[in-house]
Amino acid sequence: MGLRRVRRHRTAAVGALLALSLLTGCGSGSGTDEAATSDSGGVAGPAMAERDAAGEPAQGGAAGTATDTRVxxxxxxxTGSLEIRVDDVEAxxxxxxxSATRAGGFVGGDQRRSTAADAVAELQLRVPADRFYPVVEELARLGSQQRRQIDTQDVTEETIDxxxxxxxxxxxxxxxxRLLAQADSIGxxxxxxxxxxxxxxxLASLEAKKRRLADLTALSTITVTLVGPDATTDDDENQLGFLVGLSGxxxxxxxxxxxxxxVLxxxxPWLLVFGVPLGLLLWWNRRRRRNRPSEPALVAPVDTPPPPGVAAAGVSAAPPVPGARSAP
Structure with a gap:
């Protein structure tokens, strides 16, 4: 009889826990089921009730947690972004x-485009947070600094939460x-x-977020863009003026x-193979036509008056043409 009563109490406790879980939802972080169940799987014990009455925060709660305001x-x-014009991009x-390695960091990304003087290299450096500003100043001395942007994000409240x-x-x-160890039925x-x-x-999801946040706060990100002396950047493309137009x-x-x-x-090669022989052929044909002898042209005979001796000998002259004028 006593054993049956104990089992009945355990089943009631399990049912109460499941109902409470449905109400609280996934990852609410309020610790409600801790206040509803004790270490033995029953209702909260006197110790928990005394702590709540005394105004002490429940285990895992964020109430009463003071944020440390020290920097x-x-x-x-x-996070930082630099654009530096240098003479030798690779060096x-x-x-x-x-510089990043000496500071205890590493290279998170490396993209380079090398075409003589129009070379560009974009590096993503991860350095410890306490070495962020010294590394930025060291990188700025590599050449002529064109652009600098530094952003900060305070995630203290998010970390505490x-x-x-x-x-x-x-x-x-x-x-x-603990409740699973005390279960006595299949259901x-x-x-x-x-x-x-x-x-x-x-819990695994929350811990992954915490690791990601800890990585961002422990290691800062610096994106440095190194451009050659003749490389064109986005700022140069947005400029206006005569010299910019002349350069473009x-x-x-x-x-x-x-x-x-x-294209030439x-x-x-096609001109050498086909054009030269064709040009020589045309030149030879034109020269051959120029040196060919010309044929005599056919000219009609012209009527001339007979000499005076022929007319005296009794040879009659040709009859005059009607309408023709006689010579004086």
Whole structure:
């Protein structure tokens, strides 16, 4: 009889825990089920009630937590962006990587485009937060600084909130594990296993967010862009003026000449193979026609008067043409 009563109490406690979990939702971080269940799986004990009555914060709660306002104790995310014009992009990139390595950081990304003087290198450097500004100043001395942008984000409140939620979620996971160890029926066992898996997944998600935030606050990000002496940047493209137009026109002219010579180089072999023999043939044909002898033209005979001796000898002259005028 006593054993049956104990089992009945355990089943009631499990049902109350499941109903409370549905009400509180996933990852609420309020620690409500800790106040509803004690270490033995029943209702909260006198100790928990005394703590609530005395105004003490529940385990894992964020109530009563004072934020440390000191600058060295706050969680700040630093991000910087630099654009530097240098004479040798490759040498400057090596120096930038060496600066980050000496500071205890590493290279998070490296993109380079090398075309003679129009070379560009974009490096993403991760350095410790306490070495952020010294590394920025060291990078600025690599050449002529064109642009600098530094942003900060204070995530102290978010960090404290995550810590409180993680503590509360761990307590909820421990509570579900204790109830799972006391389950005496298949239905309670399955329900508690599902609830425990859900709480553990929520805890893993919170811990992943905390690790990501800790990584951002521990290591700052510096994006440095190194451009060659003749490289064109976005700021240069947005400028206006005569010199900018002249520079752009000269660049277009050089590009056009490059295209023209490229086409000429592609057509030249065809001209040498087919154009030269065809030109020689036309020249020889024209010269042959010029040196050919011309044929005499056919000319009609012209009537001339007979000499005077022929007329005296009795040879009659040709009758006069009607309408023709006689010679004087």
């Amino acid at each position: 060295d104790q706050r969680s700040i995310v630093y 400057a990139a090596r120096d930038a990587v060496a 995550l810590d409180a939620r993680i503590t509360s979620q761990r307590a909820r996971v421990d509570s579900a594990r 309670d066992l399955i329900s508690l296993e599902n609830e425990l898996a859900r709480r553990e997944a929520d 026109g000269w660049t277009v002219f050089l590009a056009s000449m490059t295209v023209l010579f490229t 180089g592609a057509v030249l």
